[in-house]
Structures are given as structure tokens and as C-alpha cells.
Amino acid sequence: MTVLNNRVSCVAAACAFFTTSAFAEDPTLTNPAISAVLDGYYQNTERPMAERGEGFGLGHTEIAMSANIDDMFYGKLTAVIEMHDGETELGLEEAFIQTLAMPWGFSIRAGRFLSDVGYLNNQHVHTDAFSDRPAAYRAFLGSHYFDDGVRVNYVAPTDLYWTMGLEGFKGDSMRAAGGEHDEHEGHSDHAEREYKNIGVYTAYTKIGGDIGNGSWQAGLSYMRNENGRMVEGEHEDHAALAAGHEGHDHSHSATFTGENTYIADFVYKWAPNGNYKYQHLTVSGEYFRVTDFAPLEDGHDHDHDHDSADSVDDMQGWYLSSVYQFSPNWSAGVRYGETDVQELHGDHFDAQKLKETEVSLAWHHSHFSTVRLQYTNQKGTNYFGIEDDNVLTLQYVMTLGAHGAHQF
Amino acid sequence: MRINSKLVKSAIAAIVVSYSSIASAELNIFACEPEYASLAKELAPNARIYSATTAMQDPHQVQARPSLIAKMRQADIAVCAGADLEVGWLPMLQMKSSNAKVRSTDQGLFYAAEQVETIDQLKSVDRSMGDVHAKGNPHLHFSPERMLKVAQALTVKLTAVDPDSKADYESALADFSLRWTAAIPVWEKKAAPLRGKKVIAYHSSFKYLFNWVGIEQVADLEPKPGLPPSSSHLASLLTRTEAGDVMAIIVASYQDERGANWLGERANLPVQVLPMSVGGNDQSQDLFSLYDSVLDLLLSVKAS
Numbered sequence: 001m002t003v004l005n006n007r008v009s010c011v012a013a014a015c016a017f018f019t020t021s022a023f024a025e026d027p028t029l030t031n032p033a034i035s036a037v038l039d040g041y042y043q044n045t046e047r048p049m050a051e052r053g054e055g056f057g058l059g060h061t062e063i064a065m066s067a068n069i070d071d072m073f074y075g076k077l078t079a080v081i082e083m084h085d086g087e088t089e090l091g092l093e094e095a096f097i098q099t100l101a102m103p104w105g106f107s108i109r110a111g112r113f114l115s116d117v118g119y120l121n122n123q124h125v126h127t128d129a130f131s132d133r134p135a136a137y138r139a140f141l142g143s144h145y146f147d148d149g150v151r152v153n154y155v156a157p158t159d160l161y162w163t164m165g166l167e168g169f170k171g172d173s174m175r176a177a178g179g180e181h182d183e184h185e186g187h188s189d190h191a192e193r194e195y196k197n198i199g200v201y202t203a204y205t206k207i208g209g210d211i212g213n214g215s216w217q218a219g220l221s222y223m224r225n226e227n228g229r230m231v232e233g234e235h236e237d238h239a240a241l242a243a244g245h246e247g248h249d250h251s252h253s254a255t256f257t258g259e260n261t262y263i264a265d266f267v268y269k270w271a272p273n274g275n276y277k278y279q280h281l282t283v284s285g286e287y288f289r290v291t292d293f294a295p296l297e298d299g300h301d302h303d304h305d306h307d308s309a310d311s312v313d314d315m316q317g318w319y320l321s322s323v324y325q326f327s328p329n330w331s332a333g334v335r336y337g338e339t340d341v342q343e344l345h346g347d348h349f350d351a352q353k354l355k356e357t358e359v360s361l362a363w364h365h366s367h368f369s370t371v372r373l374q375y376t377n378q379k380g381t382n383y384f385g386i387e388d389d390n391v392l393t394l395q396y397v398m399t400l401g402a403h404g405a406h407q408f
Numbered sequence: 409m410r411i412n413s414k415l416v417k418s419a420i421a422a423i424v425v426s427y428s429s430i431a432s433a434e435l436n437i438f439a440c441e442p443e444y445a446s447l448a449k450e451l452a453p454n455a456r457i458y459s460a461t462t463a464m465q466d467p468h469q470v471q472a473r474p475s476l477i478a479k480m481r482q483a484d485i486a487v488c489a490g491a492d493l494e495v496g497w498l499p500m501l502q503m504k505s506s507n508a509k510v511r512s513t514d515q516g517l518f519y520a521a522e523q524v525e526t527i528d529q530l531k532s533v534d535r536s537m538g539d540v541h542a543k544g545n546p547h548l549h550f551s552p553e554r555m556l557k558v559a560q561a562l563t564v565k566l567t568a569v570d571p572d573s574k575a576d577y578e579s580a581l582a583d584f585s586l587r588w589t590a591a592i593p594v595w596e597k598k599a600a601p602l603r604g605k606k607v608i609a610y611h612s613s614f615k616y617l618f619n620w621v622g623i624e625q626v627a628d629l630e631p632k633p634g635l636p637p638s639s640s641h642l643a644s645l646l647t648r649t650e651a652g653d654v655m656a657i658i659v660a661s662y663q664d665e666r667g668a669n670w671l672g673e674r675a676n677l678p679v680q681v682l683p684m685s686v687g688g689n690d691q692s693q694d695l696f697s698l699y700d701s702v703l704d705l706l707l708s709v710k711a712s
Binding site (some may be wrong): 009014071074098099100102103105106107153154155157159160162163206207208209210215216269273274275276277278328329341348366367390404405406407408 | 461463464465466468469470471473474475477478479481482495496497498499500503504505506507508511512545634635636662664665
């Protein structure tokens with residue numbers, strides 16, 4: 001009993017009031033689910049736009065509390081502690097309420113939460129089979145996009161799973177770079193820039209079902225970013241932020257933004273007899289297309305009215321990944337992805353390309369502990385100077401406490 | 409129900425029309441495990457019943473997959489074992505399906521384990537103990553007396569959700585109770601030769617069955633609940649079998665047979681796979697034939 005009490009106080013002193021009952025499996029008002037995720041790693045070099053740096057480090061260390069607030073509301077709080085350049089950052093990744101008792105398949109979520117666009121974005125990063133999100137996520141969503149806002153979701157009463165939702169967010173982390181300059185008087189060249197309060201709107205739909213012993217889900221998402229257009233002349237800051245080697249100020253902001261982002265995603269999971277206990281296979285992929293990123297000049301779109309930046313391709317990114325858990329203790333994954341982006345240099349765009357091939361091998365002593373070895377080969381064309389780079393990551397991810405279930 | 413489908417119809421008529429005409433005609437029951445789908449079928453034969461898992465799937469490890477969300481979205485009642493068996497996936501289904509009717513046991517949610525006294529309850533639970541349940545062993549469907557109590561409580565729940573069919577549910581319960589209570593002494597007589605036998609089994613899946621028929625589970629293939637059999641643990645079990653008193657190694661239909669086969673070969677013991685639930689083998693078509701099949705299989709091991 002004392003051991004349990006000590007652990008609780010380690011997780012969060014405030015939670016010690018709940019003593020051992022905090023470890024019971026179903027959360028209630030007086031008995032919330034409290035969990036912590038410990039994530040540590042060693043990495044020989046850096047991936048661009050990634051959260052993990054070189055050498056030893058702590059990754060996504062999170063503390064979460066969740067419970068039904070009453071018969072109408074559910075609440076969850078997830079704090080993330082990260083170390084960067086010797087500094088400890090405390091961030092709130094989730095702090096939301098969700099309705100539980102709305103009729104007709106509707107629900108509303110409000111506060112800070114992970115957007116439901118794409119497949120991976122609403123999953124916590126510690127559930128991933130790889131140590132970092134695919135490059136397309138890192139480029140266009142800042143690894144994982146969470147924000148302050150509101151969501152309305154609807155689930156149709158059909159045998160084929162069908163859900164749709166609308167979200168509105170503040171969008172700070174999705175603003176095209178250059179925003180800081182508003183506060184600095186000296187930068188007159190884009191001091192006129194004004195951001196909209198509600199920066200991001202999304203709409204998504206997902207369908208899914210079973211085929212034999214497998215299950216599938218496919219989704220389409222659209223994200224409107226009111227503040228997504230780049231600003232001319234800001235490219236140095238932009239590139240410095242993105243390249244992120246020396247003096248990198250760790251940021252969850254999207255590196256490449258545009259006004260419109262379209263995402264198509266699918267996932268297929270299979271297990272023998274549908275029994276996930278011993279073996280299962282997951283195949284997933286996503287495709288991103290980002291358009292309308294060129295700066296507007298005098299209210300006119302570059303693409304049409306300005307000859308300096310004509311015929312610029314849309315930015316896009318995709319990945320395909322497959323993970324096979326071949327025994328309760330071992331899983332292996334492969335992932336390949338490409339990201340094509342445009343970087344603004346003065347009055348013209350430079351195309352950049354990054355290709356990542358990754359393999360990972362993970363050992364799971366139980367559901368709650370994972371040790372992973374991952375190898376990434378990066379090939380870049382003009383991509384922050386990357387030409388051919390090999391990244392090795394050795395990582396552990398372990399959860400303690402009453403951890404909530406994960407999504408499909 | 410009727411108001412509900414009318415409103416939905418007006419909202420998205422095209423999709424819902426075909427569905428609602430069927431759904432409003434009958435009760436939608438979402439069963440977490442096939443044994444409760446089977447019990448629901450005994451008590452509400454006209455209901456539309458869906459089982460989230462099969463006897464070939466470990467109910468501890470189920471994906472909260474899209475098809476289950478869709479089924480739960482439409483459910484009037486969810487019938488589950490409880491005692492945290494479904495804790496890894498049921499809360500996610502409840503959250504994602506946005507169906508307030510099956511969110512709380514005050515309404516359409518039903519936990520079998522809450523209707524009876526479970527065995528092996530624990531005062532405190534620590535993850536170093538493995539995947540254990542503080543609320544006791546949830547695999548209670550091999551306890552005939554407990555299942556009778558569960559059937560009675562489920563009838564009360566069905567009546568509360570669908571009061572118009574009260575008489576139907578009560579007569580179905582009376583019919584089931586009559587056949588079930590008549591079957592119990594027959595099973596017990598049949599199982600008499602198994603009394604006092606010792607087995608090694610995988611997990612605590614058949615603890616209620618063993619307690620009922622008087623079999624003793626002397627060891628577990630799992631070193632700790634939820635952990636797969638390790639070679640060092642299997643080696644220690646091999647030493648245990650040298651006493652010569654173990655009748656067989658028992659594995660459930662969803663469990664991996666490799667560890668059991670390894671031990672069976674070295675200890676020269678029969679390995680018997682028992683259906684974990686209805687549908688676990690060809691003979692197990694409902695709760696009655698499931699019990700018959702399990703006892704037949706155990707007796708066949710004893711005879712060999």
C-alpha cells in the first residue's frame with residue numbers, strides 16, 4: 001500500500017488525496033484515471049522538424065488525469081514535460097471537456113485537444129510504432145496538432161461506421177511564420193500583418209468497418225488556415241526555425257503552412273481470427289496536400305496575378321507504414337514517406353524534397369513497456385542541407401497508472 | 409425510440425430511412441462477449457443482437473474498431489461481463505459512439521459481474537502483479553448458478569429499457585430458468601468423475617468451471633496474468649508435473665497453444681483446448697451446448 005501511495009505522489013502530489021483508489025481501473029469523479037508516460041531516448045543525430053534532439057534526451061513525458069465530471073461531461077488534462085537545451089518546458093497538450101449525453105449521436109468537445117484531422121493526429125505520440133511522426137506531420141501539423149477550440153462531432157446510426165465533425169481553433173501554432181514580428185516595432189516590412197482570432201477551421205469525415213478478420217477506416221479532412229499564407233521577406237527566420245540544428249527554439253508550430261490543407265488517410269488492421277493478443281498487422285497511410293501558401297500582395301493572389309512566383313506546385317507529403325506485432329513481446333515496423341515543400345526566398349519559391357525510409361524494432365515486456373530501436377535514412381533535395389543522413393534512435397516508452405484506452 | 413428515429417430521419421433522411429424502419433421494430437443489443445449474446449438471445453429472442461467478440465478472441469485485447477463504434481451507436485442495451493474485463497476498449501467505444509443510452513448502468517449498460525459475487529477479488533492491485541482485476545475474475549459464465557442470477561437481472565434491465573415487452577421477457581426468463589435448472593444436476597452428475605482432478609491451465613479463464621466441477625488448477629501457464637508463458641516459467645511447470653498428479657493442460661480457444669504443447673510433450677500430458685464461449689468449437693452453439701461440450705472434452709481427457 002505504501003508503495004502505491006509513493007507512486008501516486010510521484011505522479012502528482014495533488015493526486016495523493018485519492019490514495020490507492022487512483023489505481024482502480026475505472027475512473028469516476030472521486031477516482032480519476034491518473035497516468036504518466038515516461039519516454040527517454042538516445043539518438044545519434046537529428047531529424048529535421050522533429051521533437052527529439054541529438055544525444056540523450058527525454059521525449060514526450062506526460063501526466064494525464066481524466067474522469068467523468070458528472071453524467072453530462074467528461075474531462076481530461078494532459079500535461080507534457082519536455083527538456084530542451086537544458087530547460088524544462090511544461091506544456092498543456094490536452095485540457096478539454098466533452099459532452100457525454102447529447103442525443104442523436106452528437107458530441108461537443110471544448111478546450112484544448114488534438115484535432116481529429118487525418119489518422120495519426122488524434123493519437124497520442126507514445127502509441128506510435130516509430131519514435132517521431134512522419135515528415136509530412138512534422139512539416140504541416142507541427143508533429144501533432146493540438147489547439148484551443150471547439151469540436152462538434154456526429155456519428156451516424158448506420159452499420160457502416162460513419163462520423164463527421166467540424167472544428168474551430170485559435171490556430172496560433174498553424175500561423176505562417178513571421179507572427180512574432182508584430183510585437184517587434186523594428187520589423188516594419190511585415191508589421192502590417194494581422195492574424196485572425198479563429199485561425200483554423202476543419203471538417204472531417206471517417207468511415208470504417210470490418211472485412212473478414214480485418215478492420216479498416218478511411219478518412220478525408222479539410223483544414224482551412226486563415227493565417228496560413230506566407231509573408232514575403234521572412235524566409236530567413238522561417239528557415240532558421242525549421243532547420244533547427246543550432247540555437248533551435250523548440251516549437252510545436254507547423255513549419256510549412258498554407259490556406260488550404262487536404263488530408264486523405266486510411267488504416268487497416270488484421271489479426272488471425274481477429275484475436276489481437278498474439279499477432280496483428282497494421283497498415284496505414286496518409287496523403288497531405290497544402291495549397292494557397294503564396295503571399296497575397298495588395299489583395300491579389302501571387303499564383304494568378306504576380307509573375308515572380310508563377311506556376312508553383314502545391315506542397316504535398318505522404319507516408320505509408322506497416323507494423324507487424326509478431327508475438328506479444330516483439331513488433332517490427334517499416335515506414336516510407338516523401339515530403340515536397342516550397343520555401344519562399346525573396347520573391348520566388350524553391351522546391352525542397354525529403355524522403356525518409358524507416359525501420360523499427362520494438363520489444364514489449366507487457367502492454368505498458370516498450371523499448372524501441374529505430375533506423376531512419378533521410379534523403380533530401382535542398383532540404384535544410386540534408387543530402388543523405390542516417391539516424392539511429394534507441395528509445396523507451398512506458399506507461400504507469402490507469403491509462404485510458406486508445407483509438408483504433 | 410420512435411421520437412428518436414423521427415428526428416434523425418428529418419435530419420438525414422436519405423441514410424436513415426432504411427435503418428430506422430428496422431431498428432424501431434426491435435431492441436438492439438450490443439453484447440461484449442458471445443456468452444452474453446447467447447444469454448440475450450435466450451431472453452430476448454426477437455432482439456437484434458450483436459457480439460463484439462468471438463470465442464476465438466481475447467476479450468481483454470479488443471480494438472475499439474469502427475464497426476464496434478457503429479454497432480454501439482445503435483444499441484439500446486450493452487451487455488458485458490464487467491469487472492474491468494473490457495476496460496481496455498469499452499470506455500473508448502462509449503466515448504466514440506456518442507450513445508448516451510449505453511453509457512451508464514443507470515440506463516442501458518449491464519455488467520454481469522455486478523449481479524453476482526465474483527471470485528478472487530483483490531484488496532490492492534499493482535501492475536507488477538500483471539494484468540489483474542481488483543473486482544475479481546470476470547470469466548463467470550461457467551458458473552451455472554451465477555448465470556441464472558445474471559439472467560434474472562438482465563430480464564429486469566430488458567424490462568426497464570423496453571417495458572412494452574415485459575411479459576415476453578418474463579416468459580422467456582421462466583422458460584430459460586426451467587431448462588437451465590433442469591440441466592444443472594445433469595451436468596453435475598456427468599462431471600462427477602472430474603472431481604478432485606488437477607490441471608494446469610492458461611490464465612484464470614476456467615476458474616469458475618473448475619470450482620464448480622471440483623477440478624483444482626495447480627498452476628498457470630502465464631507467469632503473471634496477461635504475460636505470455638516464458639521459457640523459464642514453463643521449465644518450473646515441468647518440475648511441477650513430476651509429482652505425477654496433473655491430469656491435463658487446459659487452454660482456452662483464443663489462447664496460444666505453443667507453451668501448452670511444449671509442456672505437454674515434455675511432461676507427457678494431454679493438452680486440451682476448451683471453447684471459451686459459444687462458437688469456440690462446432691458443438692458450442694448456445695450456452696447449453698457450450699457446457700455440454702466443455703464437460704465432454706474434459707471427460708475425454710480423463711478417459712485417455
